[in-house]
Amino acid sequence: MTAAYLDRLNPEQRQAVETLEGPLLVLAGAGTGKTRVLTTRFAHILMTGRAAPHQVLAVTFTNKAAREMRERVGAILGAPIEGLWLGTFHALAARMLRRHAELAGLKPDFTILDADDQLRLLKQVAEGAGLDTRRWPVAGLMGVIQRWKDRGLTPERVTPAEDSDFANHRARELYAAYQERLRALNAVDFGDLLLLVTEILRTETEVLARYHRLFRYILVDEYQDTNLVQYLWLRLLAQGHGNICCVGDDDQSIYSWRGAEIENILRFEQDFPGARIIRLEANYRSTRHILGAASGLIAHNAGRLGKTLRVGGSAPEGERVRILSLWDSEEEARAVGEAIEAAQRAGESLAGMAILVRAGFQTRSFEERLITLGIPYRVVGGAKFYERQEIRDAIAYFRATVQPADDLAFERIVNLPKRGLGEGAIREMQALARREGLPLMLAADRLCSEGGLRPKPRAALRELLEGFIRWREGLAREGHVVVASAILEESGYLEMWRQDRSPEAAGRVENLKELLRAMADYPTMQAFLEHVALVMENDEAAEGERVSLMTLHAAKGLEFDRVFLPGWEEGLFPHQRALEEGGLRGLEEERRLAYVGITRARRHCMISHAANRRIHGAWTSTVPSRFLEELPEEHVERAGSAAAARLAAPGLAPRFPLAARPPRPIEAAAWEVPARPPRQAALSVGQRVFHQKFGYGRITAVEDDKLDIAFEKAGPKRVLDRFVEPA
């Protein structure tokens, strides 16, 4: 008997679903049906009765992926399922940690701090320890601490030898002090969730044994992006039965700078003895040329498990990947804009197009261009709803209401809106709090009743404190939504923005209203706050007919009919800092990023580089990315106006030295961007021409580099001269 859901799989996918016992690594290339395998496997485990829903641990990196898996498994089973251990690494770790909080010196209702709180707290700690935070910015220290946490190192486990150069080897000491402060506040940061849980599983054999009895199967998504502590956590949980299935693609590992270790996936067979590896290589997304270009590029990487994508479905040959060489970033933006317009005129949907950039600042020139052309777009990524200032402020009010001991929250809003409580007043409160071992809010209360501070600030502070008491009482009586609304009104916070006449103020008021609406979906304030801490939903602007603009990192996992990859220049892509900090490894990661970019495209892919670009305000000449040379000739087609670039640039030193490690001189070849003559002088009205997409036609008008052409099949169109050739 074979179930219908198995029939929808190809042989390799099916094998990946049906190989249930023992460790399994599914190497899933881009577009090979990874999610389908993962969800079908999950459903298969349940359908065959090998485990109850709560006995499967399914881990993803993003909430989006978790949600998708939940929905799709539910769809296969025909009913939504409850009680699953399905979620992100962080959400699952938080769930475990709340059960065993006391083993980590915490109470079960601990607060989860976000990046902003973390930094403020660490800054306090560092300054308290007498660190000169100008010379040693705390952001750097936070990086050091997070990398330690990523590696499963508690302060005790950090050896003196591993204490970095930061602040004359004081990082370890500051890390310990920071952890102590967190514990005192009954708070953890994101890194702690996995660090502390793993530490518990390592040392408390009873607890570990409980989870061994609980979980019969473990499923892991995006395994190439796991860091060491996530790996340790998984390995501990998989001990014994060893039924762990990790899905991933070493060629898409692009988060090393966040602590991800590609070695985890490369080492899988050694880590999990008896492991099987199944490769998914049939790609159902892209055309042959796109796959060929991507494969040819990634073949330049040395550290790979190796797999070869092949066309899985009945995809047409398609067109070659187009490489455009342009004079400067403005021409690049224009070229992309025109290509979008042309595609749109040919009937393509804007929703199927994306511009994928290496760094956020690159979106600006494209946005400007798209605005000029009147093409709707959306920038994906950017400021997330719950990261916006006004939302974080409001949440600080809510947190301080629910959790009077939440010093960080209280401190954030105590003088917001301005209540005349300056640095001096806050310092006084902190001093008292520390002296008496009180939460900040209680210290403030004491200060008021004992007549501290000057009359005016004291009155303001007292009013705020009375507000908190009132709001806290109101929670039980009136419900959290009513109270939340009262908080924003009575505290004067909402009014502050209403009075604000800056252009974004109105939007902030709207956002706050939206926050109140969102709150109604949760039963209590606590439930809502837990959601906020862990599930920072990225409220994507409604889909719709828009071009997407985002970074390459943000594009992982997505696909588009038509993809634009601008800015392929040495220094920008591969990025200079990636090379400086990562050497050859850094270069390979950049190459993987390029691979991710190309494989996002279903049918059309245009890569471009500009010979001149404004960097930090100054015009700089650039060198084409080495990745351009690594694309196999038979899958690309080169064009563009950059002949001029070749003439102008060689005399100028490139702003970014070419060398990664080992240093590589600028080869003459780097400048040999095969380009067609920039302007095809031979084109004039009346001439018969050929266009790649529209076929043959006759020129009816010429305007700059745009031609009006009456095509024989496609009708009248306006196209760029570089897209046509004399017939």
Next chain:
DNA sequence: AGGTTAGTAATTTTT
């Protein structure tokens, strides 16, 4: 206490 100005640094950011 709070606004203003000078100096400095500039990738990527699933939670």
Next chain:
DNA sequence: TTACTAACCT
């Protein structure tokens, strides 16, 4: 160039 931070002035 811009955006953010820290000293500086009112």
